[in-house]
Amino acid sequence: MPIAGPAGLGYTPEPHIGGVEPSAFAEVVMTRPRSLGPLLLLAAALVLLLVVTPGSAQGPPTGQGSQTPKYGGVLVSSPIGAPPSLSPHEEATIGTVAQASACFNNLVYFDAGKKQESADTIVPELAEKWSWQDNYRNLVFFLRKGVRWHDGKPFTAQDVKYTFDMVRGAPDAKGKLRVNPRKLWYENVEAVEAPESHTVVFRLKRPQPSLLPMLASGYSPIYPAHVPVAEFKTRCVGTGPFKLKEYKPGEYVEYVKNPDYFVKGRPYLDGIKFVIIRDRSTQIAALQAGQLDEAGSGWNQANAETAKAGAPKLSMLVAESGVNDNVLVNFKRPPFTDPRVRRAINLALDRKAYVVGPRQGAATFGGAMLPRPAGVWGLPAAEVAKLPGMGDAARQKAEARKLLAEAGFGPGNPLKLTVSTRAIAIYVDTASWMVDQLQRVGIDATLEQIETGVWHPKMTRLEYQVALNLTGLGIDDPDANFFENFKCGSPRNYSGYCSEEIDRLVAEQSQVLDRAKRAKLVHEIDMKLQLDGARPILGWGRQYSLHWPHVKNWVQHNNSIYNQSRLQDVWLDK
Numbered sequence: 024m025p026i027a028g029p030a031g032l033g034y035t036p037e038p039h040i041g042g043v044e045p046s047a048f049a050e051v052v053m054t055r056p057r058s059l060g061p062l063l064l065l066a067a068a069l070v071l072l073l074v075v076t077p078g079s080a081q082g083p084p085t086g087q088g089s090q091t092p093k094y095g096g097v098l099v100s101s102p103i104g105a106p107p108s109l110s111p112h113e114e115a116t117i118g119t120v121a122q123a124s125a126c127f128n129n130l131v132y133f134d135a136g137k138k139q140e141s142a143d144t145i146v147p148e149l150a151e152k153w154s155w156q157d158n159y160r161n162l163v164f165f166l167r168k169g170v171r172w173h174d175g176k177p178f179t180a181q182d183v184k185y186t187f188d189m190v191r192g193a194p195d196a197k198g199k200l201r202v203n204p205r206k207l208w209y210e211n212v213e214a215v216e217a218p219e220s221h222t223v224v225f226r227l228k229r230p231q232p233s234l235l236p237m238l239a240s241g242y243s244p245i246y247p248a249h250v251p252v253a254e255f256k257t258r259c260v261g262t263g264p265f266k267l268k269e270y271k272p273g274e275y276v277e278y279v280k281n282p283d284y285f286v287k288g289r290p291y292l293d294g295i296k297f298v299i300i301r302d303r304s305t306q307i308a309a310l311q312a313g314q315l316d317e318a319g320s321g322w323n324q325a326n327a328e329t330a331k332a333g334a335p336k337l338s339m340l341v342a343e344s345g346v347n348d349n350v351l352v353n354f355k356r357p358p359f360t361d362p363r364v365r366r367a368i369n370l371a372l373d374r375k376a377y378v379v380g381p382r383q384g385a386a387t388f389g390g391a392m393l394p395r396p397a398g399v400w401g402l403p404a405a406e407v408a409k410l411p412g413m414g415d416a417a418r419q420k421a422e423a424r425k426l427l428a429e430a431g432f433g434p435g436n437p438l439k440l441t442v443s444t445r446a447i448a449i450y451v452d453t454a455s456w457m458v459d460q461l462q463r464v465g466i467d468a469t470l471e472q473i474e475t476g477v478w479h480p481k482m483t484r485l486e487y488q489v490a491l492n493l494t495g496l497g498i499d500d501p502d503a504n505f506f507e508n509f510k511c512g513s514p515r516n517y518s519g520y521c522s523e524e525i526d527r528l529v530a531e532q533s534q535v536l537d538r539a540k541r542a543k544l545v546h547e548i549d550m551k552l553q554l555d556g557a558r559p560i561l562g563w564g565r566q567y568s569l570h571w572p573h574v575k576n577w578v579q580h581n582n583s584i585y586n587q588s589r590l591q592d593v594w595l596d597k
Contacts, residue, residue: 090575096595097294098574101306101318104447105273105299107476110255111242112190115204115479115515117346117495117584120241122276122297124588126173127244127261130164130183130223131235133498133586138342140498140582141399142232145239149178149262150223159230159536166221170285172247173259173266180217185248187215187225198252202483205497207506207513208237211533230534233502240497241585264290264591274299284591291594303448310334310569316595317577319568323449324385327567337569343387343397344566345499345583348377348453350559351482351490354519358430358438359488365556366411367426368489371464372457373416377561381453386562388413390549391509393499394563397582400501400545410553412561423464432465439467443481444491446472453561454491482517492517494558499582501545505529509557520557573597 104118111120111127130150137144147153150164170178188196191209211231216224225234237243246252250260259267264286265278276297280290298315300306303326310318311334319327319340331337350372352365359365378386387394390410394401412419432438442461444454454470461468468489473481481487497503507513510529511521525548532544553559566584570577575594580587 125265126259162225290591317570340579346495348561367423369411370423374412385565
């Protein structure tokens, strides 16, 4: 695994590929850093860039102990929500990532067997090796040879260039995404070059060590350059461990084993079937009856305990999800253009009541970054205590009424608004609680449920007043979160919030290699976002999932639910 580098961040230092003789091209790009500073020079002097093959490529899978893997069987799972498409680059929902990841590969990926994702748990996939150059301004990947797409065409560097030219919206990109939620993840990428058939270079405008973890996210698969991206609405052609058998939108997604998968001996399963069950009680009954092997993602503690009470042999996994419940207030639509109205809504929502109510104790207070200890960058507890909604509930609701009155709203002229949310139980539970909280300060609030397929487009177009949203961190890293959700002009900046100061600070923290210095900037940004009401965080929910004991090597990650769905290392022992 990559050796911990500068300031303990887990970045892999320059300048060489350990144990591997670089190609002629690699020798050209492997330049000495301009100025690394004493700490980085020490790291570079002590260690080489270590690149290994995936832990799953040889020997028993990580975390399975002495158990012997078995081949065969079809895993039947019921994940959260129906995927609007099979195109992770075009979607912003776990429904797509969870049900499409088995089809694809990334350049690099987070080790599926490690519960805590970090830069230290990144392993190769389509890239066998990589090297940072020029003080984190050039990232060079050396690609795996002999890999083929599911339709038999060879995988090359041109596929990587095609994918990320398209995602970053390069003027000469050969493809175009219908929507592009994570375009700003890659705004610092100046060019993606393919100088050889199995060499790719990401050239950056400024240093950005976080680029590697972002490329490891489940939201960063490689697409084939020869397949029109529009086909991924209903089709999937990847290099992954499973090939698409049938996709019936709103009903199921079914895969079969890829016999030509490049990881020897994987996958163990003959196939996977993801069944969409919208009603939670029906889903629980199906799991208890053994019609499902696994279900979860989006359950609260009560749901999970109910399911297990009816089938005690079920195994329950609990982890931090890396997903927060947050409030979207439309900055572009009156009267929410008035900061007094926005602050009143923020203060009206009692965070302690939220944890006790819809989350039933299974949530953690925090800001925009995942709280400690699961998260690396979360606000200190003393700062969290200062956030709106964290103080005395009666006092804050009184302040909310005062602010509404100042804005012209009161008993004779109540503020009328609609709280929109996705038509998924875990969303509706919290949104219903939110409606009640707003009504307690005199706001005439009603609930609107929206189907997943139109939810994200409506949010992107700001076609709402106030909304209850769930936002997951693709990775626990400030760059991915801030660029995607809060930067001016981002497709995923659903509130329309825009601050030049925040944009400047976000760009500044991205380049900082010293962890303590970067954390200080990240905390400053997070506090400003919360006090501005950019996307008020109610709390961070825990993840509950259940599976029967015959499902082996199912590992629930502890700081994200988006990077564990390749399923090549899972097997059935019935």
